[in-house]
Amino acid sequence: MTQASDAILARMMALHPKVIDLTLDRVWRLLAAMDDPQNRLPPVIHVAGTNGKGSTQAMIRAGLEQGGSKVHAYTSPHLARFHERIRLAGDLISEPALTDVLDRCYHANGPDPITYFEITTVAAMLAFAETPADYTLLEVGLGGRLDATNVIAEPALTIITPVDLDHQSYLGDTLAAIAGEKAGVIKRGVPCVVGPQHAESMEVIESIANRIGAPLLAYGQHWHVSAERERLIYQDDHGLLDLPLPNLRGPHQVMNAGSAIAALRYLGTDEAACEAAVTRAYWPARMEKLTKGALVDLAAPAELWLDGGHNPAAGLALAATLRMQNARPTHLICGMLNTKDIAGYLRPLAEIAESLTAVSIPGEAATIPAEETARIAAAVGLPATTAPNVQDAITAIRSTTPQARILICGSLYLAGHVIRENTP
Numbered sequence: 001m002t003q004a005s006d007a008i009l010a011r012m013m014a015l016h017p018k019v020i021d022l023t024l025d026r027v028w029r030l031l032a033a034m035d036d037p038q039n040r041l042p043p044v045i046h047v048a049g050t051n052g053k054g055s056t057q058a059m060i061r062a063g064l065e066q067g068g069s070k071v072h073a074y075t076s077p078h079l080a081r082f083h084e085r086i087r088l089a090g091d092l093i094s095e096p097a098l099t100d101v102l103d104r105c106y107h108a109n110g111p112d113p114i115t116y117f118e119i120t121t122v123a124a125m126l127a128f129a130e131t132p133a134d135y136t137l138l139e140v141g142l143g144g145r146l147d148a149t150n151v152i153a154e155p156a157l158t159i160i161t162p163v164d165l166d167h168q169s170y171l172g173d174t175l176a177a178i179a180g181e182k183a184g185v186i187k188r189g190v191p192c193v194v195g196p197q198h199a200e201s202m203e204v205i206e207s208i209a210n211r212i213g214a215p216l217l218a219y220g221q222h223w224h225v226s227a228e229r230e231r232l233i234y235q236d237d238h239g240l241l242d243l244p245l246p247n248l249r250g251p252h253q254v255m256n257a258g259s260a261i262a263a264l265r266y267l268g269t270d271e272a273a274c275e276a277a278v279t280r281a282y283w284p285a286r287m288e289k290l291t292k293g294a295l296v297d298l299a300a301p302a303e304l305w306l307d308g309g310h311n312p313a314a315g316l317a318l319a320a321t322l323r324m325q326n327a328r329p330t331h332l333i334c335g336m337l338n339t340k341d342i343a344g345y346l347r348p349l350a351e352i353a354e355s356l357t358a359v360s361i362p363g364e365a366a367t368i369p370a371e372e373t374a375r376i377a378a379a380v381g382l383p384a385t386t387a388p389n390v391q392d393a394i395t396a397i398r399s400t401t402p403q404a405r406i407l408i409c410g411s412l413y414l415a416g417h418v419i420r421e422n423t424p
Contacts, residue, residue: 003095008102009082015114026114027148030122033108037129038151044136046152048144048185049161051313052256055248056161057137058283059260066276067269069134074124076141079285079416086124089133101126117141121148145184157263158185158192163201164313179204186214194218195259217262225258232278234261246278249287250321285415287321293422299394302404308412312344319348329354329401333393334410335361336368342376350382357393358386361414390418
């Protein structure tokens with residue numbers, strides 16, 4: 001059902017001809033027009049990185065909320081509805097509240113150029129500033145240094161999750177260059193939790209932190225985390241925690257949990273909060289098993305899974321997660337955008353999956369045609385075919401392998417489409 005916020009968001013799309021344009025000038029202008037809401041937020045935890053930002057943020061939120069804190073959260077992109085991007089004091093923003101802040105920002109901006117992400121980020125900050133809460137979790141959209149969220153002068157804490165190759169056309173084509181952009185969220189005197197990094201990335205992060213006087217809380221130096229005997233073991237200067245494994249699936253989630261726990265420990269939370277972080281976090285389309293809905297019914301008795309990872313590091317993480325699942329033939333349904341390293345993403349999955357059915361992502365101008373995805377999959381050793389849509393792909397797989405594990409993957413935009421199609 002079309003809502004008032006949808007119409008405003010559509011108008012916002014026309015305010016800037018370029019989808020991504022990394023500069024902060026337009027953001028500062030609109031923030032000033034809105035009486036600088038970024039200076040009136042509850043204490044901010046700013047999360048940057050290539051992979052794991054959303055999962056880490058979800059775990060921190062679960063931990064803080066366990067202790068009774070009210071938490072704002074900002075994330076992107078959304079999957080099914082824009083409202084998912086803005087969580088006010090624990091709850092998704094309501095339609096009236098979203099319409100109000102979008103409308104105010106749209107009229108304050110006038111006809112001046114501004115990107116969709118920039119103006120909606122300002123709207124989120126306006127909503128956060130006007131709603132009481134104890135913390136604000138801000139997830140970087142792209143990069144860090146010039147991201148629209150990077151307008152907080154004194155956050156309570158910054159976090160950099162693993163840095164890897166992605167968005168090279170905007171952030172640089174080396175790990176060092178990308179790490180330099182991500183490390184732009186580091187602020188003088190503000191501690192920064194750093195997740196596991198390639199040596200090249202870590203060197204850049206340490207150099208920037210040292211130059212501006214920001215203490216690091218780094219994996220492997222100041223805290224350690226591992227999975228041992230089906231438990232999560234975390235250790236830092238405060239002592240050792242023996243916790244359940246994360247409810248978010250995959251070995252990479254152990255590392256994301258480590259970053260979340262390091263943040264929670266710095267913020268002074270107790271062991272119960274750390275346990276809630278790993279047992280109560282919910283983050284959809286991250287190796288999520290779908291359990292009800294139209295597509296689930298269509299796939300039965302096959303299992304239906306959904307993942308939105310889309311770069312080579314995500315492909316590796318997904319392959320490692322699949323290796324840990326019970327024995328079932330795994331068949332992929334995949335759609336990707338033309339800005340991604342498709343071969344790099346699919347190569348590790350070729351060692352795990354039986355087949356790939358390629359689809360084009362509905363409604364996305366930047367989708368890779370299904371035929372091209374199938375060609376690249378075959379080139380990396382993954383038997384591939386195409387289907388006109390996800391429903392036909394599910395039907396074809398189920399008809400030949402009724403006990404399959406069907407995994408829909410390759411893009412958060414495809415994941416969002418699947419969630420809308422599957423909604424009970």
